[in-house]
Amino acid sequence: MKKRSVSLGLITGILCLAAAAAWHSLDVRAGIHETGASWQMGQYVFLTMLVVALTTVCGYFLIEKNIFSSENACPRTVTLCSLPKLAVLMAGGLGILYLFVLPPLAAPDEISHYVSAYRLSSQMTGQPQRDRYGRVLLRAQDTWVEDLDGDFVYEPDEDGNLQVTAESREQAVKLGETLDESTYELFHTLGVNGQYAPERTAEIQSMGAYVSSTYPPVTTTPLAYVPQAIGISLARILGLNTVCLLYFGRLCNLIFFVIMLYLSMKRIPFGKEVLLGVAVLPMTLHLAASFSYDVMILSCMFLLTAVCLDLAYEKETVRVRDVVLLAVLAAVAGPCKMVYAPILGLCLLIPMRKFGKVQNWFISAFAVGIAWGMAMYLVNSQVITTYATATEADSYVEWAEEAGFSISLLIHNPVLLVRMFYQTLLWNAKDMHITMIGGWLGNLDQVLDVPYLAVWAFTLCLIGLALKIPGEQIRMTGRHRVWIGFLCAACAGLTMLSMLIAWTPVSSRVILGVQGRYFLPFLPVLLLALKNHTVVLTKDKNRSILYLMCCLNGYALVRLFSIVCIRL
Known part of the structure; x- marks a missing residue:
């Protein structure tokens, strides 16, 4: 009877997916009726087949093979050997599907991350990377992603690089700004060999070899863009078109995420299913299959969490290579977003006796701390100084064209700070929940939505994975759980504070720009x-x-x- 019920669950999931696909095919047909793009139905059917096949394979290993049930004769050995491999299949397979369903430059701030990776790629391949004004130089054939309608007017600078005039820059439409049917049509038309507006490209090339990007690169460690830059460099070396360049960069970022997830799953001593659950949230997968440097942050934080928990609850001694690994992870991820610095407090869960001597503990703590501190100083010293020394007169939110909050203002008016935090949590909690799970995808586009009912289903799944199961031993003490809660609250608080200072005008009654995806790096350990x-x-x-x-x-x-098919 048990085998039949399990099989029924697998079949039910597949049938529900097939029914949902059949229902939404009506929307695809409606879009085709308006545009005549009959090829979209073929792609939709192919997507449905891939989704059903991937779900069936994952369901087979999860349910039929029962690879990590506590009822197995040797559950720990089976878990260590099998679940990380399943994570590669699930996260990698779903990530590739998200990569193509949500095309390049559609993710939050993705074009800025793309430009940053492009600059590093130029450095890797020995090509000019910046002009005299600090702007990133692009090949003429790649400039169309920032100017789909051909509105840019170019003027050569003293070095022969082309600069876009300020007037023409304002009305230009970039790729992925609004993800609709025309975006699918564009990528289908170009394919792997096509060139967008070849006449315009030829005209630009006749004026200059390189064009300065209108988007500034992200100020962070270049290590955050190594995977993406490798993909871009490979496409450039092979002489591929811009479409391939975009997909290669994204694919390499996804591969890096899956590798780091596998290493984290192998290392974490318990809660593997919780880590996998967070890794396959729609928002996590969407970011993993983009140019975003959130991939580096998530990957490093996941692995850092796994190493700390392993050393705290599993390993008998702390080795030198463990300390080196923690220092490297802190140095790489720290400069990306300073607000995650409290997560380093997980290292304090490791008992001092495991270091052998007290002096070894202090040396290890100093090594990890100095690695983070030096990386922060080298990358973000100017930013930190600017925010720390800014006065009320200096604070200005450019996008709102009005004054903003400063640290000095908040220090002298702590009630205002508490009020802003309280009102933000009270009024924006739902939006943060949606943007953490992935209810609004693309550039937080509310049209590209996952229904709120599904968002809650994902949420309940995470809660279910975090609960104790029969026969499971709870390894964390109450004191450790309180400490972890404090660290996660500190990360969330610093995130909100940073957006209050950098993005919120004084006229606002809530902190603007706080997105739930910022909480994903510490979500696994919080759930545990x-x-x-x-x-x-x-x-x-x-x-x-x-x-x-x-x-x-x-x-x-x-x-x-x-x-996307019916969004005309």
Whole structure:
């Protein structure tokens, strides 16, 4: 009877996915009726087949093979050997599908990350990377991604590089600014060999070899863009077109994320299913399959969390290479976003006795701290100084064209700070929840949505994965759970504070720009800290929960494709 019920669950998921795909095919047909792009139905059917196939394979290993059930004769050995491999299949497979359903430069701030990776690629390949004004230089054939309608007017500078005039820059439309049917049509038309507006490209090339980008690169460590830059460099060396260049950069970023996820899953001593659950959220997968440097942050924070928990609860001694790894992770991820510095406090979970001597503990703590501090100083010293010394007169929010909050103002008016935090949590909690799970994808486009019911389904899945199951031993003490809660609250608080100072005008009653995706790096360890003896599952349902998350992602993918097809 048990085998039949398990098989029924697998079949039910597949049938529900097929029904959802059939329903949304009506939207695809409606879009084709308006545009005549009949090829979209073929791609939709192919997408549906891939979604169903991936879900079936994952469901087979999760449910039929029962690879990490606590009822196995040797559950720990099976978990260590099998679940990380399944993570590669789930995260990698779903990530590739998100990569194509949501095309390049559609993710949050992705064009700035693309430009930053492009600059590093130029450095890798020995090409000019910046003009005399600090702007990133692009090949003439790649400039169209910033100017789809050909509105740019170019003027050569003293070095022969082309600069875009300020007047023509304002009305230009960039790729991915609004993801609609025309974007799909564009990529389908160009394919792997086509060149966008070849006449315009030839005209630009006749004026100069390189064009200065209108988007500034992100001020952060160049290490955050190594995977993307490798993909771009490979496409440039092979002489491929811009479409391939964009997809190669994204694909390499996704591969890096999957590799780091696999290493994290191998290292973390418990809570593997929680880590995998966070990794396959729609927002996580969308970011992983983009140019975003959030991939580097997520990857490093996941691995840092896994190493700290492994050393705290599993390993008997701390080796030198463990300390070196923690220092490297802190140095790489730290400069990307300073607000995650409190996560380094996870290192304090490691008992001092595991270092052998007290002096070894102090040396290790100093090594990790100095690695983070030096990286912060080298990359962000100017930014830190600017915010720290800014007065009320200096604070100005450019996008709102009005004064902003300063540190000195908040120090002298702590009630104002508390009020802004309180009102933000009270009024914007739902938006932060949606943007953490992935209810609004693309550039937080509310049209490209995953229904709020599905968002709650993902949320309940994460909570279910975090609960204690029969026979499971809770490794964290109450004191450790409180400490982890404090660290996560500190990260969230610093995130909100940074957006209050950098992005919020004084006229606003809430902190603007706070997105739930900023909480993803510390979400796994926060969920693990919630595990307790009071609220427990009576049965081990982790494998079924992960299968449900896979099905929910499949539904999101077919729904998103159909939405883009009818968005004319």
